[in-house]
Amino acid sequence: MQVPVPSLAHSFTLTVTLDPPIELGPGRAGHRRIIPIAGGQATGPDLTGQVLGVGADWQTVFADSSAHLDTRYALKTDDGAVIEVINIGTRHGPKEVMERLAAGQDVDPADYYMRTAARLETGDPRYSWVNHTIFVCAGLRRASAVEVAFYKVC
Template sequence: MQIPVPSLAHSFTLRVDLAAPLEMGRGRAGMRRIIPITGGEALGPELTGKILNLGADWQTIFEDGAAHLDTRYAVETGDGALIEIVNVGTRHGPPDVLARLAAGEDVDPSTYYMRTAARLETGDARYGWVNHTLFVCAGIRRASAVEIAYYKVL
């Protein structure tokens, strides 16, 4: 009997609107910041709707400029379901690229690494499948938003 090899299938993409970062200062592991999540959209194909104005990304920025991403937010689907998203991962790249991202420039996403793993949860039976699905994600950082593609691990 052979162990199955996982594959990926695109499930949805989020465009997440962000407010200006709140700088907390140095913590135990690096510089800490909170970036409020103020809205956005879930663009399908399996989830569509709006991102609610109630989440944040609690980041740690390490000495080498890499960021540990730790987000929690919620999507309200077009048909009224609420889905919680907890997304944890990393963003890193060459110092000049990270400096351009920090300055709000649009940077070619092939020049840096932004990957996360997400857990979704809902009590709505129509979307109960998200409670039992692993997601891995790839993202792009924009000046006041991120775009994140969510892939189901099959």
Template sequence: MRAPVPGLALSFSLRVDLAAPIEIGRGRAGGRRIIPIIGGAALGPDIRGEVLNLGADWQTVFDDGAAHLDTRYALKTGDGAVIEIVNIGTRHGPPELMDRLAACEEVDPATYYMRTAARLETGDARYRWVNHMLFLCAGLRRASAVEIDYYKVT
């Protein structure tokens, strides 16, 4: 007997608006920067609302251009619930494409890898199901935003 093979079901998509990166400089593992999260939108089917103007992505950029993504932010649903999101992952691709992304140029998302695992949490009973769900995400970088699809692991 084997455990069921996990499936994926689209839960919602986010457009996360970003301020200009704050460059910290070289840390122990690579270049460090903080990218403030200043707003955005959540589009269902499970969750609809707005990304709040708080939070950030604390990135480490390695010598090969790959970025470790470490974000914490929140969204407020259209019916008033607040949901915390912690999202950890990686973005990598050919060095010339990573340079273009760092310069805020549009790059075809099929030419690089941007995947994360997210944990959501809320105290609102209407959305308590997110506290017990794993989410896998696929994203793309725009000039001043990221777009991320959140898939429930079923």
């Protein structure tokens, strides 16, 4: 017997609209800010629906302009299920690229790294499979939104 090699399958993509950041200032490890989640859309082969206007990304931005991403929010599927999303990861790249992102400019996602690991949870039996699935994600940042593709680890 051999250890199985995981593969990835696209599950859905979120386009998440954001409200302006709330600056907390310097924290223990870096600059802290909260970016409220205003809404958005989920589209994909496994689920479609809306990103609810609850939750936020609690970020820590380090001296090298990299950011620790720590998000918690919720989705409501088109058929009425509510799914909690906790998504933790990192965004980093060359300092000038990170400055352009911070200024709200669109930057080619090939110029920086934005990856996360997500845990989803629901009490709706139609989507109970999300409670037992590991998701890895790749994203891109826009001026007032992020786009994140969720992949099931198979």
